[in-house]
Amino acid sequence: MIRPVTVGVDGFPESRAAADWAAKEALLREAPLRVVHADEWPRVPAVPPVDREEHQRWADTVLDDVSGELRRRYPELAVSARRLTGRAAAVLAVEAADSQVLVLGSRGRGALEGFLLGSVGTATVGLIDTPVVLVRPRDGAATGSVDQAGRDVVVGVDIHETADAVLAFAFDEAARRGCGVRAVHGWSLPFAFSYAPGLDPGVRQEVADGIAGALAERLRPWRGLYPSVKTEERVLVGAPAEQVLHEATDAELVVVGRRIRRAPVGGHLGHVAHAVLHHATAPVAVIAHD
Structure with missing residues (x-):
């Protein structure tokens, strides 16, 4: 059934x-x-x-x-x-x-x-x-088209978590809709680096390259499973929620994760999911993951 x-x-x-x-x-x-x-x-x-x-x-x-x-x-x-x-x-x-x-x-x-x-x-x-x-x-509009062909599915990716359910949903939706996936990761240097004005600019680039490599590795299995889905990686400097929202302005669908937390007081929305749900104009999919 x-x-x-x-x-x-x-x-x-x-x-x-x-x-x-x-x-x-x-x-x-x-x-x-x-x-x-x-x-x-x-x-x-x-x-x-x-x-x-x-x-x-x-x-x-x-x-x-x-x-x-x-x-x-x-x-x-x-x-x-x-x-x-x-x-x-x-x-x-x-x-x-x-x-x-x-x-x-x-x-x-x-x-x-x-x-x-x-x-x-x-x-x-x-x-x-x-x-x-x-x-x-x-x-x-209250009715009519709420999606438009050709827009990407935008997915927020945290490279520090293994959230396969989030990527699986994003790639599956893109394959069904015949559009691409835009994977977004926002980052910034640790706060302590703000006290180091003489920091070698190469350090920032080295960190950025490392993050880009980690994101590419996270996406690699899904590219293999969905070879027809065009995939774009977006490693952006700034708060993750802000970067996902920026990329979501022309999205077909925005996909964000929510960590499952079993607690007597109920579930929990992370700050990225919370911000995207409150401010995105595109449809937003919230995917629970361990």
């Missing part, structure tokens, strides 16, 4: 863009699409009371509208829809467990109710090991 691509929808325009992206991803993977709405009954006193049956009818309408539109636009795609009761992050985590990818809409920076900056997106990303893709409409 082929595992589905799952998308969470909440009635906001951004989740419709996420649903459209998820539909295209499902077609690329030759997988069915599962559209999910978490019917989380408001528990906040400040929220005006709403009749529960009316709330459920609204949720069903959201699902019918989104899934119906996807069936019309992509008649070759198998689309199912389900409304589930429970806290959104927990519901999405359960649905993601048997999915290839979980897709969520992101309102991005400054929207407190958004999947990303609210509790739902952050909690969901930290709860699951399944790849999660956060999608924001391009150019403010």
Whole structure:
């Protein structure tokens, strides 16, 4: 049985863009699409009371509208829809467990109710090991194309970690989409070197060459597995998050890693993933790794 691509929808325009992206991803993977709405009954006193049956009818309408539109636009795609009761992050985590990818809409920076900056997106990303893709409409569009052919898949690479899952996802996505991979590593000299104004310039170059060699070695197996994927290495001076974001401005997809940390308080987003999720305009895939 082929595992589905799952998308969470909440009635906001951004989740419709996420649903459209998820539909295209499902077609690329030759997988069915599962559209999910978490019917989380408001528990906040400040929220005006709403009749529960009316709330459920609204949720069903959201699902019918989104899934119906996807069936019309992509008649070759198998689309199912389900409304589930429970806290959104927990519901999405359960649905993601048997999915290839979980897709969520992101309102991005400054929207407190958004999947990303609210509790739902952050909690969901930290709860699951399944790849999660956060999608924001391009150019403010709620629907329509959220990807463009010819753009690279940009992946942030930490040469000090063995994160094969991150590179595997990036190369696989690039192969499916017929585009290249741009591997980005940001670096800077240790802080102590700022106290050495007479430092031989050759030292900086030597360090840079060493980092470039390490990045090339990290990519070598993946180049062999995906010979048709054009691969570019970008070793840049500066904070890793800033460099990934700079390269992501024209990306088809941005891929970042998240180290799995088993803790009673839940998952953890590293500073690079956190920054990219909050500021990138391209879709961002967060890949859990050991």
